[in-house]
Amino acid sequence: MVLHHSPSLWRAARSRLWADRVGRYSLLVVIFYLALMGLVLGGALARNWNEPQALNYAPPRWFESDANRVVPPPQSLSVTDISVPLYGWRDPLEPNWSHWAQEVRLHPRQAPILATTRLLGADKWGRDVLDKVLQGTATSVWVGLIAAAVATLIGTLLGAVAGYLGRWTDDLLNGLYGILTAIPYLLLVFAVAAVFQKKGLVPLILILGLTGWTGVYRLIRAEYLKHREREYVLAAGALGASHIRRMGIHILPNVSHVILVQFSQNLVGFIKSEVILSFLGFGVPVSAVSWGSMLNEAQNELILGKWWQLVVTTLAMAIFVTALSLLTDALRDALDPRLSA
Amino acid sequence: MNLGWFMMRRLFQALLTLLGVVTLVFILFNWVGGDPATVLAGKMASAEDIANVRHQLGLDRPWWEQYGLFLGQVVRGDYGTSWATHEQVSTIFLTRLGPSLTLLLPLLMLQTLCSIGIALLVAVWRGSWLDQGIRVASTVAMSISLLVYIIVGQYWLAYVWGWFPVKGWSDSTWVNLTQYAVLPILLGLMVSIAPSVRLYRSFLLEEIDQDFVRTARAKGLSEFRILWVHVLRNAAIPIVTDVLMGLPGLLTGAFLLERFFSIPGIGREIIMAVERSDFPLIKATTVYVALATLMANLLGDLLYRWLDPRVRLE
Numbered sequence: 001m002v003l004h005h006s007p008s009l010w011r012a013a014r015s016r017l018w019a020d021r022v023g024r025y026s027l028l029v030v031i032f033y034l035a036l037m038g039l040v041l042g043g044a045l046a047r048n049w050n051e052p053q054a055l056n057y058a059p060p061r062w063f064e065s066d067a068n069r070v071v072p073p074p075q076s077l078s079v080t081d082i083s084v085p086l087y088g089w090r091d092p093l094e095p096n097w098s099h100w101a102q103e104v105r106l107h108p109r110q111a112p113i114l115a116t117t118r119l120l121g122a123d124k125w126g127r128d129v130l131d132k133v134l135q136g137t138a139t140s141v142w143v144g145l146i147a148a149a150v151a152t153l154i155g156t157l158l159g160a161v162a163g164y165l166g167r168w169t170d171d172l173l174n175g176l177y178g179i180l181t182a183i184p185y186l187l188l189v190f191a192v193a194a195v196f197q198k199k200g201l202v203p204l205i206l207i208l209g210l211t212g213w214t215g216v217y218r219l220i221r222a223e224y225l226k227h228r229e230r231e232y233v234l235a236a237g238a239l240g241a242s243h244i245r246r247m248g249i250h251i252l253p254n255v256s257h258v259i260l261v262q263f264s265q266n267l268v269g270f271i272k273s274e275v276i277l278s279f280l281g282f283g284v285p286v287s288a289v290s291w292g293s294m295l296n297e298a299q300n301e302l303i304l305g306k307w308w309q310l311v312v313t314t315l316a317m318a319i320f321v322t323a324l325s326l327l328t329d330a331l332r333d334a335l336d337p338r339l340s341a
Numbered sequence: 342m343n344l345g346w347f348m349m350r351r352l353f354q355a356l357l358t359l360l361g362v363v364t365l366v367f368i369l370f371n372w373v374g375g376d377p378a379t380v381l382a383g384k385m386a387s388a389e390d391i392a393n394v395r396h397q398l399g400l401d402r403p404w405w406e407q408y409g410l411f412l413g414q415v416v417r418g419d420y421g422t423s424w425a426t427h428e429q430v431s432t433i434f435l436t437r438l439g440p441s442l443t444l445l446l447p448l449l450m451l452q453t454l455c456s457i458g459i460a461l462l463v464a465v466w467r468g469s470w471l472d473q474g475i476r477v478a479s480t481v482a483m484s485i486s487l488l489v490y491i492i493v494g495q496y497w498l499a500y501v502w503g504w505f506p507v508k509g510w511s512d513s514t515w516v517n518l519t520q521y522a523v524l525p526i527l528l529g530l531m532v533s534i535a536p537s538v539r540l541y542r543s544f545l546l547e548e549i550d551q552d553f554v555r556t557a558r559a560k561g562l563s564e565f566r567i568l569w570v571h572v573l574r575n576a577a578i579p580i581v582t583d584v585l586m587g588l589p590g591l592l593t594g595a596f597l598l599e600r601f602f603s604i605p606g607i608g609r610e611i612i613m614a615v616e617r618s619d620f621p622l623i624k625a626t627t628v629y630v631a632l633a634t635l636m637a638n639l640l641g642d643l644l645y646r647w648l649d650p651r652v653r654l655e
Contacts, residue, residue, distance in 0.1 A: 175358070175361060176361070178354075178361070179358055179365055180365075182358055182634045182635055183362060183631050184589065186596075187611065187627060187630055188627075190611060190612070190615050191369060191623055191627050192369065193615060194615040194620070194623050272486065275486050275488065276486070276488065280612060281616070295486065295488050295489065298492070299488075299492045302493075302496050303496065303500075310492065310493075314485060314486075314489045317485075318481065318484045318485045321483075321484035322480055322484040325484060
């Protein structure tokens with residue numbers, strides 16, 4: 001006798017996703033970016049992004065060859081030429097001069113040899129644009145991921161509680177939902193950003209995560225509302241499963257596809273919001289770099305005709321966001337049980 | 342349920358939600374962010390200065406009195422003066438509303454018209470290369486940040502080629518509409534059309550396969566009439582609602598355009614307020630915009646029921 005084995009939702013979804021050409025390629029691109037992020041955060045790539053590697057505004061190598069560039073002589077670090085006329089005044093630092101000169105002699109330091117071109121050019125401070133964009137990608141994707149995880153977690157928890165328990169819990173949480181959605185998203189983000197005062201990755205993640213859970217909440221609540229009356233849940237209840245067990249073990253796996261799609265959609269939104277916040281200076285601190293802060297620098301560089309940072313950042317962001325949006329659509333198609341019938 | 346009763350209930354709900362927004366703003370600005378007095382008194386303030394400011398703001402009173410004060414402000418529509426410029430907050434709002442609307446109303450109208458046009462095209466020829474091409478193009482267009490459009494557009498179109506003024510604003514609405522607002526509107530369209538095309542396409546596709554369309558075709562009506570009268574009229578219901586609901590978001594949504602092109606609108610004012618920690622202005626904006634959103638939602642609901650008698654009032 002041959003038993004016909006029917007694949008699980010996830011297995012079926014995986015094969016559908018892989019069969020979809022757009023879905024497959026966008027998944028590969030997203031995995032590539034995540035791997036890059038891992039390497040950068042682990043310190044394997046772009047570790048010295050904050051140190052000058054080239055002359056300021058060194059152009060991309062393929063755009064302008066080395067031969068055309070005049071290399072300025074390396075700066076000398078001697079302290080012999082301080083005989084500036086002082087108009088009768090004595091330099092208050094004069095007692096230190098001899099000490100400093102000795103220090104310099106004790107610790108001879110070669111001025112770093114700066115390149116005249118880089119593969120993707122350099123920015124105002126001579127930092128390598130390739131290193132910066134790798135670091136910026138890691139920051140933006142990481143902030144987006146964590147914020148999306150926070151938002152999805154909050155949305156799922158509250159949605160499950162509201163949909164499953166109903167009654168006054170539902171009314172209360174719906175009230176909260178109504179309040180948060182009455183304020184346009186970016187205005188809410190700005191208000192929270194204004195209040196937080198401190199810049200940093202943690203406040204940034206909190207701002208995005210604490211304000212962005214409403215979409216997940218709405219969908220998960222609707223799912224729980226639907227599932228709590230289903231026979232398998234009633235049966236679990238009849239067998240003595242507690243409410244928590246019914247919510248977590250029985251219903252949750254059956255709505256997990258909604259959660260995954262929402263997570264991916266939130267990620268797209270949060271990355272875009274992070275870029276805007278960082279661009280305006282309310283996002284990442286000065287010690288970090290993200291796509292938003294790079295675009296902010298690139299804006300001023302473009303006026304000077306230094307276009308490389310803008311182009312590189314835009315490409316890096318556009319490829320990732322396009323792939324992620326396409327992947328979200330493909331995931332939704334692959335996971336939608338109605339299509340598989 | 343009759344309309345009057347329905348209206349009453351919805352108004353009451355909206356009022357409750359607004360009270361919630363006010364409470365949220367109160368909590369956010371008085372507790373989450375730490376002591377507002379330290380912000381207002383500046384970085385070099387002595388303990389005495391801070392105590393002084395605390396007294397002026399009423400922060401030394403119990404929280405229920407502070408809450409009452411804030412509620413009073415909201416009811417009277419008087420949020421005091423801006424911490425940064427000492428202008429009346431209400432004056433700031435009234436003067437910034439005009440420029441914002443000059444930019445946003447044409448943007449909204451053009452966006453709606455273009456989106457409906459493109460959505461009709463791709464819905465009629467769905468699955469064709471045109472549909473595929475527009476889908477790919479809009480996905481890519483959406484993935485590029487509005488920031489990039491603005492930076493590149495302002496540099497090339499305005500600065501290098503000189504087709505538009507780089508930035509600025511005048512006192513004459515006509516000059517603003519024909520000169521200063523043109524480029525911001527075009528750039529705004531670049532990002533705002535794609536999502537609405539997608540949405541409207543799905544609205545149209547829902548109607549295009551309905552039985553009444555087949556009947557109309559069987560009666561021998563022209564494709565033109567079927568599309569414009571039978572399909573579009575039905576799809577217009579969710580579209581109108583969508584446009585209406587999008588209105589309040591527009592007030593703040595175009596802040597990037599306003600900032601880059603130095604348009605003295607509400608969006609730019611909000612960014613400056615966040616930069617300067619100008620709390621009264623942010624508080625007032627949040628409450629006003631929430632009020633506008635609630636009103637728009639209410640109006641959208643009513644319109645929906647008026648346009649589509651099948652929808653029951655509940």
